Amino acid sequence: DTAVSQTPKYLVTQMGNDKSIKCEQNLGHDTMYWYKQDSKKFLKIMFSYNNKELIINETVPNRFSPKSPDKAHLNLHINSLELGDSAVYFCASSQGGSHTEAFFGQGTRLTVV
Amino acid sequence: AQKITQTQPGMFVQEKEAVTLDCTYDTSDPSYGLFWYKQPSSGEMIFLIYQGSYDQQNATEGRYSLNFQKARKSANLVISASQLGDSAMYFCAMRGVKAAGNKLTFGGGTRVLVKP
Numbered sequence: 686d687t688a689v690s691q692t693p694k695y696l697v698t699q700m701g702n703d704k705s706i707k708c709e710q711n712l713g714h715d716t717m718y719w720y721k722q723d724s725k726k727f728l729k730i731m732f733s734y735n736n737k738e739l740i741i742n743e744t745v746p747n748r749f750s751p752k753s754p755d756k757a758h759l760n761l762h763i764n765s766l767e768l769g770d771s772a773v774y775f776c777a778s779s780q781g782g783s784h785t786e787a788f789f790g791q792g793t794r795l796t797v798v
Numbered sequence: 799a800q801k802i803t804q805t806q807p808g809m810f811v812q813e814k815e816a817v818t819l820d821c822t823y824d825t826s827d828p829s830y831g832l833f834w835y836k837q838p839s840s841g842e843m844i845f846l847i848y849q850g851s852y853d854q855q856n857a858t859e860g861r862y863s864l865n866f867q868k869a870r871k872s873a874n875l876v877i878s879a880s881q882l883g884d885s886a887m888y889f890c891a892m893r894g895v896k897a898a899g900n901k902l903t904f905g906g907g908t909r910v911l912v913k914p
Contacts, residue, residue: 716900726837726887726907733899741899775843779902783895784831784850787902789843 688712691776691790698766699798706761706793708776714788715781716740717759719751722773722792731774734759735781766797800825800897802890802905810911811880818865819875819888819908827894832873833902834864837887846888849873877910885912 691708698704710717719731733741737753748764759776773794779787801824811817823832834846849857849864857864865874873892877884890905897903 718899718901728889728904728907730899730901730903733901735900741901773841777843777902779900781900783827783829783893783897783900784848786833786845786848788845789835792841792843794841 689776689778689788689790691774691793693793694791695794695796697796697798700766700768702766703762703764704766704795705763706774706776706795708759708761708790710757710776710778710788712778712780712788713757714778715756716779717753717756718775718777718779718787719759719761720775720777720789722775724772728775732759732761763795766795768797771795771797800827800830800892800894800903802892802903804890804905804908806908807906808909808911810913811877811884813882813912813914814879816876816878817880817884817910819877819890819910821873821875821890821905823871823873823890823892825892825894827896829895830897831893832864832866833891833893834862834873834875835889835891835904836884837889837907838883839886843889847875880910880912882912882914885910 776790777787832849
């Protein structure tokens with residue numbers, strides 16, 4: 686039973702399109718995140734949600750809009766895709782506090798052509 | 799602010815030998831956690847080991863151990879008896895008790911290649 690599942694695993698799309706990535710966690714965690722991993726493997730936080738509320742938005746363009754219908758789900762919608770959006774996007778979740786690990790989804794490799 | 803630095807972009811290790819991956823951090827939080835993750839070529843992020851800032855003993859998990867030196871702000875990962883399956887990217891991360899949004903901050907990663 687997958688703890689954090691995100692779909693799709695691969696996404697190839699043309700510039701200008703709109704796409705969504707879905708994420709669900711069955712761990713009962715309060716906090717969910719979106720991370721972006723660039724071509725150099727650097728992982729950067731994009732958004733953090735706690736109990737469906739947006740907590741941080743790390744200077745992400747407005748074309749990226751997260752939505753959390755409940756605390757087990759955090760989806761990412763991207764409008765007007767650009768070549769520079771090509772990356773691997775990870776959903777993750779964790780319980781509160783500084784001493785608990787985050788569990789990651791399998792990642793979504795987005796390629797914009 | 800939290801910052802993690804991994805100075806080794808890549809390294810080779812002979813099978814069955816031990817390897818140490820360096821990680822230094824910077825934070826003003828009084829309490830924080832340090833984490834190591836493994837990312838194999840298949841892409842998933844696998845949690846390996848955790849060290850709390852107030853833990854008196856270094857963390858160990860099987861062949862993984864964490865050499866925590868608080869005064870030096872370092873949290874090096876030691877992998878003993880390397881196996882071919884240890885070839886992967888390794889990320890050091892931290893989360894302070896005051897971290898905005900409870901976020902994990904990652905270092906740039908170290909790529910390890912185990913040679914037979």
